[in-house]
Amino acid sequence: MSATTSPVRARTGISLFFFTNGLMLAGLLPRYPEIKAAFDLSNTQFGLMVAISPFAAMIASALPAPLIRRFGAQAVSLGGTVIMAIAVSIAGFAPAFAVFAVALAVAGFTDSIVDAAQNVHGVRVEDAYRRTIINSLHALWSLGATVGGFIGAFAAAAAVPLGVHLSSVAGLTVLLAVLATWLGRLPNGGRVEMPDDHPAPPTKLPAGAWALILPLAVLAIAGALVEDIGFNWSAVYLVQTVGVTAGVAGFGYSTMLGAQFIGRVLGDPATDRWGRVNVMRAGGVMIAVGGLLIVGVPTLPTVMIGYALAGFGCATVIPAAYAAAGRLPGLPEGAGITLVSWLLRAGFLLCSPIIGLVSDLTNLRVSLTLLVLSGLAVIALAPVVRRRGRTD
Incomplete structure (x- = not known):
């Protein structure tokens, strides 16, 4: 070279x-x-x-x-x-x-x-x-x-x-x-x-393959939901519910992304030290706590802290789901990642319309309780990212 x-x-x-x-x-x-x-x-x-x-x-x-x-x-x-x-x-x-x-x-x-x-x-x-x-x-x-x-x-x-x-x-x-x-x-x-x-999703899969793929897809969608709320709804929530100006509201998104950046930088050494499952569980707790702060105490400081916690917590969720999908046994090379990716995009597509519909029927605070559910889903599904043959 x-x-x-x-x-x-x-x-x-x-x-x-x-x-x-x-x-x-x-x-x-x-x-x-x-x-x-x-x-x-x-x-x-x-x-x-x-x-x-x-x-x-x-x-x-x-x-x-x-x-x-x-x-x-x-x-x-x-x-x-x-x-x-x-x-x-x-x-x-x-x-x-x-x-x-x-x-x-x-x-x-x-x-x-x-x-x-x-x-x-x-x-x-x-x-x-x-x-x-x-x-x-x-x-x-x-x-x-x-x-x-x-x-x-x-x-x-x-x-x-x-x-x-x-x-x-x-x-x-x-x-x-x-x-x-x-x-x-x-x-x-x-x-x-x-x-x-x-590599479109294969039509024929080994018996039991979907039982391995679907939990990983749901885990990835849970992480994507946090990102979707941060990307598309954080500023709107701060304007509509907290009552800040548009200029201040823009910092909610940046706060979540900045925390996600730090979480991704620290994700590899944290996984090496504490194991992939433990890192996922800790991330799920942060997402859930962040969601509770955002919808439970809608003031500017608490909402910003909530965004930071949620962003940090979701940082490694989608990469971990992809890594686990790529190691699923018995699947053609790339099939696991392809299937999880397709299901993730479908879930991501539905996130914002669902949030918008629920918020019109109730209010935006109610719809953003999905953050708490997302965190709980990450905690529950954390074991599916465990590497085969390992206890992490």
Whole structure:
């Protein structure tokens, strides 16, 4: 490997790419309260709006493999980032809800492709680096999302026009992605050998396979529900229930993402010391306690502490579920992760519409008690992530 494509340099590049991917869409989320108000959306309508992106991501799930096979992971990541930047900018200047919704769909559709491509390249860099780095890469995504959330919160507080804010961040992200692509080069251009067929969920599974897969999928959905509430509802809750301004509300999302970043950085050494199951149980307790603080004591300090606890607690839930799915016995290679991923996306798609519907029928405090249920589910399902043949 030449000096211009060293493992250290490649790690720097792919790390920066994960950071930019987190940064791109995060600035939009703290401004959801004003978007909701601008288009005069009910909680149910808002829940359907924020489901547009994960729905589009599900539609795109068959595209990453052939695109990466044809163009290479880095080219797909960079091209997708440019398309996302254009879509986010259009969303910022959208004159009508229909335009905003289409732009959001395009961003979600493309984000699914970029996410797969950057993870494929991240694994190849990890192989070249000869050390585990994938968790730190995901931590940098959380850091990028935290920074993007803070930028969005400050922009909202300063009454920066949404279009100016989003297009400026999008332009910066594209520049950083170009630099990341150059730094992250590998000798073969980042191309990978991938199967000809997209790994859709297999129709024939060994007897008892679903009994192993479904608990992992439910565990992953429990972790995703915490993220969905943080991403899509934290700012709305702070405005509607706590009564803060839109600028202050944006910091709820950043607080949760910042705590998730710390949890992901500490997740690997914590697992090595105390075991995967114990880490999951502790995370479930933090999610449940955080949820109780958020819905039980809706003041700004307690809600922020609740967001931090929930974010820290959910940090390793989805990675642990994927890791366990990849080690399920008797399944074709990749089948466990593929199935859990599909079920997770379906669950994630339903989260926000359910929260919106329940909040319209009751109120947002009642609907966010799902955080407590999510924490209890993580505690109950923690043993399913135990590695086969081990007691952790």
